[in-house]
Amino acid sequence: MNEIRCGSCRKLLMKSAERAIVGPVEVKCPRCGTLNNLRPLEPFSERPERQIPEKTCPGNSSSKTP
Numbered sequence: 001m002n003e004i005r006c007g008s009c010r011k012l013l014m015k016s017a018e019r020a021i022v023g024p025v026e027v028k029c030p031r032c033g034t035l036n037n038l039r040p041l042e043p044f045s046e047r048p049e050r051q052i053p054e055k056t057c058p059g060n061s062s063s064k065t066p
């Protein structure tokens with residue numbers, strides 16, 4: 001799930017699946033009133049993270065192991 005946050009105050013606005021947004025979406029932040037424009041195929045994140053395979057070094061990761 002992707003967390004959709006306000007671009008101004010970082011308030012969590014909604015969560016969506018990867019391809020849940022298929023068209024332009026406008027979300028008005030209830031806290032600061034900023035109108036956030038969401039577009040598909042554009043990750044709503046400041047850090048573009050590529051999908052890195054996690055099979056590189058098992059046991060050497062700080063993430064939780066299922």
Ligand SMILES: [Zn+2]
Pocket residue numbers: 006007008009010011029030031032033034
């Ligand atoms: Zn806001």
